[in-house]
Each structure stands twice: as C-alpha cells, then as structure tokens.
Amino acid sequence: xxxxxxxxxxxxxxxxxxxxxxxxxxxxxxxxxxxxxxxxxxxxxxxxxxxxxxxxxxxxxxxxxxxxxxxxxxxxxxxxxxxxxxxxxxxxxxxxxxxxxxxxxxxxxxxxxxxxxxxxxxxxxxxxxxxxxxxxxxxxxxxxxxxxxxxxxxxxxxxxxxxxxxxxxxxxxxxxxxxxxxxxxxxxxxxxxxxxxxxxxxxxxxxxxxxxxxxxxxxxxxxxxxxxxxxxxxxxxxxxxxxxxxxxxxxxxxxxxxxxxxxxxxxxxxxxxxxxxxxxxxxxxxxxxxxxxxxxxxxxxxxxxxxxxxx
Amino acid sequence: xxxxxxxxxxxxxxxxxxxxxxxxxxxxxxxxxxxxxxxxxxxxxxxxxxxxxxxxxxxxxxxxxxxxxxxxxxxxxxxxxxxxxxxxxxxxxxxxxxxxxxxxxxxxxxxxxxxxxxxxxxxxxxxxxxxxxxxxxxxxxxxxxxxxxxxxxxxxxxxxxxxxxxxxxxxxxxxxxxxxxxxxxxxxxxxxxxxxxxxxxxxxxxxxxxxxxxxxxxxxxxxxxxxxxxxxxxxxxxxxxxxxxxxxxxxxxxxxxxxxxxxxxxxxxxxxxxxxxxxxxxxxxxxxxxxxxxxxxxxxxxxxxxxxxxxxxxxxxxxxxxxxxxxxxxxxxxxxxxxxxxxxxxxxxxxxxxxxxxxxxxxxxxxxxxxxxxxxxxxxxxxxxxxxxxxxxxxxxxxxxxxxxxxxxxxxxxxxxxxxxxxxxxxxxxxxxxxxxxxx
Numbered sequence: 001x002x003x004x005x006x007x008x009x010x011x012x013x014x015x016x017x018x019x020x021x022x023x024x025x026x027x028x029x030x031x032x033x034x035x036x037x038x039x040x041x042x043x044x045x046x047x048x049x050x051x052x053x054x055x056x057x058x059x060x061x062x063x064x065x066x067x068x069x070x071x072x073x074x075x076x077x078x079x080x081x082x083x084x085x086x087x088x089x090x091x092x093x094x095x096x097x098x099x100x101x102x103x104x105x106x107x108x109x110x111x112x113x114x115x116x117x118x119x120x121x122x123x124x125x126x127x128x129x130x131x132x133x134x135x136x137x138x139x140x141x142x143x144x145x146x147x148x149x150x151x152x153x154x155x156x157x158x159x160x161x162x163x164x165x166x167x168x169x170x171x172x173x174x175x176x177x178x179x180x181x182x183x184x185x186x187x188x189x190x191x192x193x194x195x196x197x198x199x200x201x202x203x204x205x206x207x208x209x210x211x212x213x214x215x216x217x218x219x220x221x222x223x224x225x226x227x228x229x230x231x232x233x234x235x236x237x238x239x240x241x242x243x244x245x246x247x248x249x250x251x252x253x254x255x256x257x258x259x260x261x262x263x264x265x266x267x268x269x270x271x272x273x274x275x276x277x278x279x280x281x282x283x284x285x286x287x288x289x290x291x292x293x294x295x296x297x298x299x300x301x302x303x304x305x306x307x308x309x310x311x
Numbered sequence: 312x313x314x315x316x317x318x319x320x321x322x323x324x325x326x327x328x329x330x331x332x333x334x335x336x337x338x339x340x341x342x343x344x345x346x347x348x349x350x351x352x353x354x355x356x357x358x359x360x361x362x363x364x365x366x367x368x369x370x371x372x373x374x375x376x377x378x379x380x381x382x383x384x385x386x387x388x389x390x391x392x393x394x395x396x397x398x399x400x401x402x403x404x405x406x407x408x409x410x411x412x413x414x415x416x417x418x419x420x421x422x423x424x425x426x427x428x429x430x431x432x433x434x435x436x437x438x439x440x441x442x443x444x445x446x447x448x449x450x451x452x453x454x455x456x457x458x459x460x461x462x463x464x465x466x467x468x469x470x471x472x473x474x475x476x477x478x479x480x481x482x483x484x485x486x487x488x489x490x491x492x493x494x495x496x497x498x499x500x501x502x503x504x505x506x507x508x509x510x511x512x513x514x515x516x517x518x519x520x521x522x523x524x525x526x527x528x529x530x531x532x533x534x535x536x537x538x539x540x541x542x543x544x545x546x547x548x549x550x551x552x553x554x555x556x557x558x559x560x561x562x563x564x565x566x567x568x569x570x571x572x573x574x575x576x577x578x579x580x581x582x583x584x585x586x587x588x589x590x591x592x593x594x595x596x597x598x599x600x601x602x603x604x605x606x607x608x609x610x611x612x613x614x615x616x617x618x619x620x621x622x623x624x625x626x627x628x629x630x631x632x633x634x635x636x637x638x639x640x641x642x643x644x645x646x647x648x649x650x651x652x653x654x655x656x657x658x659x660x661x662x663x664x665x666x667x668x669x670x671x672x673x674x675x676x677x678x679x680x681x682x683x684x685x686x687x688x689x690x691x692x693x694x695x696x697x698x699x700x701x702x703x704x705x706x707x708x709x710x711x712x713x714x715x716x717x718x719x720x721x722x723x724x725x726x727x728x729x730x731x732x733x734x735x736x737x738x739x740x741x742x743x744x745x746x747x748x749x750x751x
Contacts, residue, residue, distance in 0.1 A: 074601060110682075146526070212728060213731060214727045214728070214729065215729055216724075216727075241666060259723075259724075259728070261723075261724065261728030261729070261730075262727065263696065263697075263723050263727050264696040264697075264727075265696045265698050265699070268696065272527055284622050300694065301694055302694065303694065304693040304694055305693065305694055305696050306693075307677055307691075307696065307697050307726070308675060308679050308697075308726070309679075309721075
C-alpha cells in the first residue's frame, strides 16, 4: 500500500521537479514518519518549488510564510481580536497541513520558538487556549547557509525537532536543461493535480507502524546514535529522539521499497539525513574542517552492521 | 542432542565399522584434518591420511595397499560428504556414504543392488540434465567410467586383506565378516601373505562382488563428476516433495536392512547367514603356483585364533575418534553460538543488550556458504550491509552478480524480516552452490 502511494506521489512530483528523486524520497519519508523537514541550501535550487509540488500532489492545504526579522509569533499562530462583544480567534498560517517556513533562520528566536510547540505537539496555544492542528501537519523549513548576516541560527532544541535535514544541491547539466524546457511556456506546477488526500496520508502514516524492525536492527540504530556521542570532535551527539527518528525514517524507506521490514541499508540512508544536523561539533574541530556529515560517515564506518558473521 | 549430533554419532560409528582396524588411524587423521581445514581441502586431507597408510604395507604388496587406500578414500569421501550434509542439514548427502559402505561390504550385495537402483533413480535426472547441458561432461563421464570400470575388473573384488607385515592371519583379522571371493592378483600367485590363510567361506558367486564393485565405482565417479560440475542439479532432482520423501524412506529402509544384515548376520557363526543358506562352500587354501585354487569341502566353522591376531591399539584410537566426535560437536555448537545470542566478552558494560537473533535456517546457512566462498574474492567488512557487500562482490566478479544479488534478496527477509526460510531455501542453496562451484 505504502509503496504504491509513494510511487504515485513521487511520479507526480517528478512532473515538476527534475533530478531530485532522492530528496523527494527522503522528504516523503519524513512526512510518513510524522516528522518535519529542514531544506538547507542556497537560493534558487527549488526548495520552495519542491514543497509546493509535494503539497499539491498530496492534496493537502498549503501555506507559505516568509520568515523575516520583524515576523511576530502571532503572525504565525494567529491572535484573538475583539469583534463587537467578544474575542474571536483569527487563525494564523500555522493552521494548515503543509507549512512552508521560508528562510526560517531570518526570524527571531522568539518567533522560531513559536513553531516548537506546533512541530512537537501538533497544537498551538494562544492566550492560554490550546488548539489542535489538523493532521497531517507537516513543516518544511528552508534556510540559506550562505548569507548568514542578519540571521538567527536555529537553536539545537529547534534543530532536533526537524526529523531530517536535506540538501537540494545544484542539478546536473542535463537536468537543468530539462528544467528550462519545462518552464518555457507555463510552469508545470500550475497544472499539477493532487494524487492523494489527507485521509490517505493519515492511513499511510498509520500503516507505517506495521513495518517490522528486527531487534538487532534496532540495536544497530541505537549503536549509531550512541557512537555519535563518543565521536571525536563532537560536543553533543545524537539524542534518543534522534534514534527514534532514525528508526521511523528507516521504516518509511523500507515501506517505500515495498518491504515489510527494515534492512540496515535503510538505516544507513536514513542516518545521513537524520543525524548530522543534530550534532554539535567542538569549535576546535569545526575550525579544523570537521563537519557533521563527516562525523556521521565515520560512525557508519565504525559501527558493525548486524549480518551473518564473516564466515 | 539435536538430530545433527545423532547423525554425527552414526557417522563415527559407520567409519569405525567400515574400515579395518589398521585403517582407523588414517581415517582419524583425515576426518580431523577435514574438520580443521574445512571444506574444499579434501585433497590435502586425503594425502595426509595416505601418508599414514603407506607405511603399513610392505613393498611387495603395493597393489593391496593401493586397493585399501582406494577403499579408504571412498569411505572418507563418503564421510566428508556426510559431514557436509549434516552441517548443512541435508541428509541426502548421507546416501553416498551408505552406498560406499555397501560396495565395501559386498556381502550385502542384494541390498547394494537395491540401493544402487535407488541412486540411479535419484541421479538419473541429474545425469540427463548435466549431459544435456554440457556435451563435454558426457565424454568425461564416459571416459572415467570406462577407465575405472576396467581398473575395477583388473584389481578384482575388494576384500579386507590389509597386508600386515606381522601376521599371517591378517586376512581374518581385518575381515570381520570373513568374506573373500576370488584371490586378488597380488595373492593369486602366492606372493606375500595370502588372502584367507586357512578356510574361509565364500557365499557369493565371484562375479557378483566384481559386478557390484564395477557398478559402484561407475556410480560414484559419475556422481562425483557431475556433482562437481553442477552440484545444484542434485537438488533439483526432487522437484516434488513426495519424491524426496520416498527417497528418504527407501534410504532409511535400506539402511535398516543393511544394519540388520551386517550387524546381526555373522558368517563365522553357523546358521546366521542371511544372504545365503549354509551350504557346501568353496574353500580357498593357500596355493602353490600352478596348483588348483579351490576344492569343494563341507562348510566348516571358521576357527580364528584370536590370540594370534596382531593387536592394533584399539582403545587409544577409539578414544581419538570420540575426541574427534566431541570436537566436531563443539564446532557446531560454537558455530550455532556465533549465529546465536552469545554475549560477547569484549562488549563494554554500557553497551545496549544484544538481542537474541533467530536460529539460523537454511537460507542463512546458504548465505554463510556464499560468504565463505566469496572470501576468496573479497572479504565482507563488518560495517558492510549485505547489499553493499553484494555490490562490491559483483564489481569483482560480474558473472556472479546476479546470483549474489538474488541470494542477498532471499537472505534479507529471513534475517531482518523474521520470515520463515522454507519457501526459498531450495533456491538459496542452489545459488550458494553455484557460487561455490564457480569460485572453486
């Protein structure tokens, strides 16, 4: 069921997006795993377009918020206004199913933290009143890693709430040519129809729980998370929440491949998207050129995979 | 004790019983080396056992030594197949051992003939398919069959007359069933210790053991050659489960009959002959050159002066056999333990508890065989997933890529999905065998 759904959505997204199949796969995996995505790349690589294509393909309600330094939390969550004889709640853009938080690192930490409750609890509290967000609720945040002036880097607590961080990267020459061809007349996004629905997404999310994770594979997941904490040059390793997220994304990838069980390859693929943004490197190590991605690769090269013993 | 351990006990007993006492030490050396060196080094183990065997013969008795070596090789080959079969949980591999045993004990000729027919049935499809698949195999099998058939006729029937430099009663000592049919070329001319010093009964016509030997060697060689060329064919013989069951039942019946015949029937005790009723027997006596070989005499109970027999070191060798059995059992147990959830001593105290994996089944055993065979090409790293390893292996041996990927594909659901391995066990074993064969 999940495999068929994934193929349908991915093919639909591919009508707009060229050369980002792997990013789409991981993004959809995060959605199915009930997580949120941080798209981290330079402007113009298709981050917003990908988010909109996914939202349209899924048939979900979509809103986009351009984060700026003067954006207030109430601009996001909504506020109570006096109407005649009573207060009426005007919901903010956060009351949607797919929220694109564009350039999230340009908003102040106060506004960024307004997202915390919504992302983690799937609820919003305004003036002491808590309101549930309609499922599925999926945040796709983007940030530009180059222009850092006037930005507020996301705190670790906030980063940990993003299930995966993805990088788009520049397309290959052939793919870029295809993009030119497709956008010459009318942008294909305008003609993109929905191939799924909120109800189906909820079913897919529920079905993911049936994917089996062998005890030894689960131990491998834990082993990877623990190994990041002991890695050289790492001040803060992956949290238990990271291990939970790693297993969930691995499950989604297994389901997309048509399997009812997770294999270590799923875990490895998921680890590259789930772990790096949660690691805090020591300043000295960072100055020496160590990156979180390299730490994760090192961990994957150290932790034994559960398989048959070498003969 | 598991079925495999019972099988091991039966195997050790079988080797004990089949070989004459002086052959036990080389057999022990062979089996020990085989267990130690693992599969694929049978030749080395045979050479080593032959080294222990050769000093036992005398210079004038090369032919007898050679026939003994041949017999011993057949038994040991059967034993090694049996070990492989037990290790991999394929009882069918026990069949050649019984067949070899019957060839070596031609008094069970009736049963041997029946089992031979059964084996022909079992491997007929394999032979036909192999011949059809590869024209060269036809020529090779034909040539070897003719050659060994002629050789078998030339050396005469097999008997247990180990040439022993110290005893004129070696023939009796090494022939517990007291069988000798026709003199071998080495003793027909009166050279060396004669086969059957004193009266020895002959119950079977001389041509029957010869025929059995010939057929046995033909069958064994054909099987060996074809199994080497395409071991997977033997498995496909049983496409239908019922055929496999029938074969198993026939094999077990044959074994029971054989055990009855060889253990209960004692030709040296009057009235115990099963295959042939007591009747006037041909008596062989030591002959001078040119004299008549046999004369008709009433059957006499064989009187073997037991105290005069040489006394090989029975108990030490028996103890060594038991030690070997214990060693093999320990190896299997430890191999199971590796696949199982033994707590590793090197684990740090804070490490998460290692869950107990499911018991390795046939698919996992097949995958382990693949790993063992592929070790010659490239070792699997501990941090490599089965797929990553399959890709790396495929880059090194592109002609085996498909088999490696498919085997990995079959392995994953069993290993990580908790699925029963019955459905694809056959296919996985075939793939492992194919990879093993092509990497050999």
